[in-house]
Amino acid sequence: MEDKRDKILMVAVEEFADHGYKAASTNRISEVAGVSKGLIFHYFGSKEKLYTAAVTYSVDLAMQEVPIGDMPTGDFVQGAIWSTKQKLDFSKNYPAVFKLIMQSYANPPAALAERLHAYYMEALQVQDVYMNQILEKVTLRADVVSENAHDLVRALFDYIIKMATDYIRENPDATMEEMQPLVDKFMNMMAIVERGMIQKT
Template sequence: MEDKRDKILQVAVREFAEHGYKAASTNQICDAAGVSKGLIFHYFGSKEKLYTAAVAYSMDLAMREVSMEEMPKGDFVQGAIWSTKQKLSFSRKYPAVFQLIMQSYANPPAVLAERLRAYYAELMQVQEVYVNQVFEKVTLREDVSYEDARDVVQGLFDYTIKMATDYMQRHPNATMEDMQPLADKFKNMMAIVERGMVDKA
């Protein structure tokens, strides 16, 4: 029975990824999985719950395939680059799974939005660890608010992720060593944030 449930989920992932929540057809999922519609609703109860289960199935697969235990510790930039490299590798190996993860994160159906936001908030805590590492090492000036400083660092982090993603898309076999110039660039930008960029002499 578990084999049939897994087969339904695998087909549902492809159907939802390709067509989105609203346009996805449970009849098509039945046909492709070789099961009755009654069996789908026996396992999942509704299309909404099937979608949620398909997203959870996708995230579980992602977390098994990309173990956070292997992420470089203690280095903000290397962690960002490593994370980007793993994400791109996973997206090539499981395109439908990756597409559903991105789809449900960026544009969740209204009926599921609140639950999915809570689900992804837990996953984003890993990024929070790296942002917090920066502030463990610095003392802010009295006239600088923590919130503003955090927004700046978060912006640099997001920019680094974008640059790493663009680079990896152009050079899919790049190693961490190949991306060292990106790490150096991030550190230079962080130094500018810490020291300022205007010569007041």
């Protein structure tokens, strides 16, 4: 029975990614998955809960395929390059999953917006883990307060996430490759934080 549940979830990811929450059809999901519509509601209870389960499944898969523990912590720029490559590969290997994650983050259904926002805020706490790992391994200048360095990098992460969210809202079908200019901007800004912006004479 778990195989049928997994099949429903995978088909639901495709359906929600392709059509969005409102236009997605549980009739199409049941037809493509080869199960009755009743079985879908037996497992998930409602279209809303099916959507939430599809998003959770997608994020779990992304975290499994791009484990934060494998990220290089030698410096900010190398970490950003690694992360970009992994996300690009993931978006190519799982296009519907990537699309659903982006859409549910930037344009969540109104009825689920608050719940999904809280869910993503919790998931994004891995940023703090990554930042702390890097800051623990680098040697800060004597006049740099560690807490201030952490807050600065966190602000940069928050800024780039806002930029990406705004971009996805305007371009809901954007691929990771199309978002590359934002990634390049982020890596350049990380390099500035790490190495400074004033040319010393």
